[in-house]
Amino acid sequence: MSTMPTSQHSFLANPVHRAWLVLLAATALTWYLGETGAAGTGAIIAMLLIAFVKGRLVILDFMELRHAPRLWRILLEGWMLLVGGLILLAYWLSLK
Amino acid sequence: MSEENILPSPTEPARRLPGDLAIWFFILAELLAFSVFFSAYAFARTHHVEEFNLYQQTLNLTAGGINTVLLITGSWFVALAVQAAHRDDKAAISRHLALGWLCGAGFLGVKCYEYADKFGAGITLSTNTFYMFYISLTFFHFMHVILGMVILSVLWKQSRKGVYGAHDANGLESGAAYWHMVDLLWIVLFPLVYVMR
Numbered sequence: 001m002s003t004m005p006t007s008q009h010s011f012l013a014n015p016v017h018r019a020w021l022v023l024l025a026a027t028a029l030t031w032y033l034g035e036t037g038a039a040g041t042g043a044i045i046a047m048l049l050i051a052f053v054k055g056r057l058v059i060l061d062f063m064e065l066r067h068a069p070r071l072w073r074i075l076l077e078g079w080m081l082l083v084g085g086l087i088l089l090a091y092w093l094s095l096k
Numbered sequence: 097m098s099e100e101n102i103l104p105s106p107t108e109p110a111r112r113l114p115g116d117l118a119i120w121f122f123i124l125a126e127l128l129a130f131s132v133f134f135s136a137y138a139f140a141r142t143h144h145v146e147e148f149n150l151y152q153q154t155l156n157l158t159a160g161g162i163n164t165v166l167l168i169t170g171s172w173f174v175a176l177a178v179q180a181a182h183r184d185d186k187a188a189i190s191r192h193l194a195l196g197w198l199c200g201a202g203f204l205g206v207k208c209y210e211y212a213d214k215f216g217a218g219i220t221l222s223t224n225t226f227y228m229f230y231i232s233l234t235f236f237h238f239m240h241v242i243l244g245m246v247i248l249s250v251l252w253k254q255s256r257k258g259v260y261g262a263h264d265a266n267g268l269e270s271g272a273a274y275w276h277m278v279d280l281l282w283i284v285l286f287p288l289v290y291v292m293r
Contacts, residue, residue: 016179020172024165028132029163031161034291039149047287062175062276064269072120074126083131083284088140091292094145 026054026095044091048084055080114178115270121289123277126200126240130281134288139231144225148240151226159210159218160290163203164282167241170199174248175270177255181265189260189268193252196275200245207238230289244278247271 007010011017030050033043059076066073113120141148173196180188214227221228251271254260260268 014179016172016175019175023168023172024162026163027164027168029289030164030291031157034157034161038291039293043293047292051284051287055280058171058276058280058283062171062279063116063273064175064178067111069111072113074123075177078285079127079131083134086131086135087138087288087292090135090142093139093143 005046015061017056023054026050041091041095044088048088052080052084063064097188102292115266115273119270119273123273126277127281128279130237130284133233134284137233137288140229141224141284145223148226151224151230152293153289155230155290156210156213157290159206160286162204164286166199166203166206167279167282170196170203171276173199176276177251178265178272181260181268183264184262186255186258186261189255190252193248193255197245197248197252203241204238204245207241208233233285233289237278237285240278242280244275246272 031048034046038046056077059073059080065075065076173192177189177196179190180186180192214231219227219230219231248271250266251260254267
């Protein structure tokens with residue numbers, strides 16, 4: 001890793017800072033959906049998508065797996081998909 | 097499981113797994129354990145939809161949201177500590193680790209406030225299925241936050257001795273990966289238990 005911030009202007013040049021800002025915004029969105037009582041299929045899918053985006057940022061930018069051997073990236077992103085898929089399946093079953 | 101590719105490609109920088117390989121197997125095992133708990137919650141809910149939807153609304157959504165912000169920010173600080181190690185800024189490593197630890201302490205504080213509120217209202221594991229899952233899932237995660245903070249304390253102590261830097265950040269990266277996992281788990285747990293219905 002070779003980067004170094006030369007001035008304050010480079011705040012957004014650091015992927016870790018960008019990830020943090022998106023994570024905060026996504027958290028606010030999930031909280032807002034909860035506060036406004038969002039429920040049902042659309043809300044569930046939206047919340048799972050938000051969680052997937054957040055999880056991916058943690059995996060790729062915080063855990064620094066973006067440039068890791070692909071196997072580990074696939075295992076962790078695959079875990080997100082597995083968990084999201086199982087939750088979606090269970091919620092879908094509950095609608096029947 | 098195949099060995100890592102040891103032949104560097106001439107065109108692309110070698111792909112590198114941060115930290116020790118062992119910590120990643122440990123993280124994978126933890127993630128799988130939690131995926132069982134998350135699925136157990138979601139599938140148990142199919143038999144108690146009304147109960148889950150009703151009692152979920154008694155949870156403190158704002159406390160859960162604040163705790164998400166604390167873990168995300170704690171993870172951010174620890175990612176910055178690793179970046180500081182790579183550019184050999186030793187003072188910044190310790191500083192960011194301490195800030196990450198404080199975020200974890202904040203999380204525990206908010207969670208204790210939440211538990212005091214629920215336990216004070218007489219809610220226990222046997223109150224109903226929803227609270228059984230709420231208490232056990234969040235408490236199991238709570239224990240992981242504590243373990244993560246113990247790891248951060250060790251990293252902080254080592255960083256004060258100048259152990260980590262551009263020459264070696266392996267131990268720091270391993271501990272940081274565990275701390276990010278604690279964050280990752282909460283990113284699923286919060287919407288699942290507090291919000292989704």
